[in-house]
Amino acid sequence: GENVEQHPSTLSVQEGDSAVIKCTYSDSASNYFPWYKQELGKGPQLIIDIRSNVGEKKDQRIAVTLNKTAKHFSLHITETQPEDSAVYFCAATSDTGRRALTFGSGTRLQVQP
């Protein structure tokens, strides 16, 4: 089955700086890679996703890059704000909709004001 590794486990940045979180996956058949933000006591919220036919996607301050050859994808958050502080999870799956997502271990992002 799929295995997703995520680094770092914790990340502390100053407000306004950029944050980068990296994930690698094992199953070359995986074709959908979402990123979720989870706040304490809440369910995960999708912040951005990318499919295997695209190398990069951007939505305002958030971007995701995908390298299929190396089997890794990264989340980039620019101009971080204190409200970006949360736990971020990457995930992967090979059969969008019918197969469950496999999650990374999570990154706790702390944005210092």
Next chain:
Amino acid sequence: GAVVSQHPSRVICKSGTSVKIECRSLDFQATTMFWYRQFPKQSLMLMATSNEGSKATYEQGVEKDKFLINHASLTLSTLTVTSAHPEDSSFYICSATGGLYGYTFGSGTRLTVV
């Protein structure tokens, strides 16, 4: 956008009793629903996958007789934790897929067994 409603958000029960958690897709038909369990400061671990009208598929190590999943309609799936024990205390999260909406997650249920 797609919305998944999960209830209750918090529940405390006595050891040995059963607890039912509901997961509803409000504005789309959920052909597949997933149930996850999350322990403090850990990732989401898949418990089972259910398709409407068929039996759930459980992940290795998850007791199907303890965690009963019913996906009787395209908008409702339930997870019943039977004979709950303190070690079942956790955060349970459902996710639903259907149509063009990808994976939508519920808000989670914090189960505490005392």
